[in-house]
Amino acid sequence: MNQISVLSQETIDKIAAGEVVERPASIVKELVENAVDAGANAITVEIKNGGISLIRITDNGSGIPGEQVRVAFLRHATSKIRTVEDLLTSGTLGFRGEALSSIAAVCQVEMISKTAGSITGIRYIIEGGAEKSLEEIGAPEGTTFLVRNLFYHTPARKKFLKSAATEAGYVSDLIERMALSNPQISFKFINNNETKLHTSGNCNVKDIIYSIYGREIAANVVKIEPEETQGLTVSGFIGKPVISRGNRNYENYFVNGRYVKSAIIAKAIEDAYKPFLMNHRYPFTALSIQIDTQQVDVNVHPTKMEVRFADRSGVYEKVYQTVRDALAGRELIPEFHIDTPTAAQQASEKKKQTEVSEKPEAKRYPEPFEKIRSQLIAEADSPYEVRYPHRLGELRTVTGNVGHPATQERIRESGAAQQLELFEEKLLDEKSRKRHKLIGQLFDTYWLVEFEEKLFIIDQHAAHEKVLYERFMEKRKKKQQTSQQVTPPVIITLTLQEEERLRQHLDEFTSVGFEISHFGGRDYAISAVPDNLYGVADRTLFTEMLDGLTDLSEKASAEAVLEKIASMSCKAAVKGNSRLSVQEADALIGELLTLENPYNCPHGRPTIIAMTKYELEKKFKRIV
Incomplete structure (x- = not known):
């Protein structure tokens, strides 16, 4: 049995530091919270190299008296609490007394x-837990921390840090949330000598939302006025459903x-939004929750990111009802403003459309409808209109009259050329298509096809996703990807992390047909998009594509990034619960079955399922 011994103070400090200091953002969090607790109304955070080489934090708070400076860096030294009972009533952000000792370790x-009224301030230097100097110095009131060379003597931990840009993104995200939760404080964030955020400290949360997230989100938020219920108050802003996102990054709430x-x-938030959002969409919120300190435990984890509530159901009900009432009482229909193009713009757009339609790769389909149009008009007795929106490919609109079943069959036969085989029964083989029946659409989502002794059910959304994905990748492979100009350009406002993600993968976006340029500040202009996304590539789709790259490692290959972009471009696919005409569905199914693998969408979901006549007859007890 190994001998039991007491760890050295140095080892204890490094173990404690491991719990508190994970990355530069951890240091910024602890020091900024200390500045808030010190009563500062102006805090400046500056980092270089993602905070790995330098973090400078300056505040105008109350400062630390000279005789207490050394004590402040001892483990479990704090001015926030005195007894264990204080843990239940502490209203400060910090109280554990581990931050400074852990950072210094x-x-x-x-x-x-320097404190108010003192003639001079104190300059204290400590490296790796060892004091280097302590001296008097002239200084303004408040406190400045300079933290250099994170993990400089523990390289094993330094290798787990991510790139400087990614670490800077974590710091930016933290400062943005600190600014939202403390609108009475002016925050300034500087990254590599460039000011990224500067709030006024005028207590206007909507101004801060505008500074961080841009005008589109700030223009689509609903204010929640504070209303207390049994010691619990919820206030702040929530976003209208039109600005939902594909992840929870924009859900901000503060206790x-x-x-x-x-x-x-x-x-509670997501349940309240459920009637207003599609599945897997998440809202924007900036909610402040005030609760009796004795009803909440923040001493759950050293980072204080997790909390426990004494009355969980009460908290859920209050947040849910507040958000639900705010949504239910508002007009949530989005407004769209259409700019009437000038004559010159119309002529230019018409020329671009003509150029695109004349490109060889644009002719994905034969022209069977033009060939038989005269026959259709001559023999049919009821009007028809075959509509081909851009989302299903570069097809045309044909009008005429269709009345006889034989005529409709001829439309289906000529809807796609040289189809490949599917399944052993050759569902839409050239020889088999005369015998298959496109019965109709179920729930505005699934298309039913009868062939031989089977019923095939095709998910129109999954099928269109697959077609778009394969079309995208095929053009990329053949270097035939074409762009379509967007007039006027789409302007998007990105967060610092989204901006870095775009810079990191800009070459891949450009290679597939996007034209993106810096528009000033954190705004970017999208002036061209891949031709298969023309008309559907809006702000929401593009930010979802950026969000989709979040889970890729920093060393991901260009091909992996391109596949992810292609997969996210499938968001442009026709959705379920959207009614297509028989001709549109037939054209879509026809192209699906020309693919090498038509059975699954890019995300792995099946595009087609089948049920045999035998299985149906067993269900109806015709066969025992």
């Missing part, structure tokens, strides 16, 4: 601090001024 730290993650609060 793994970094080179310099602190300059007693502290940004936290809570499953019960997230569920």
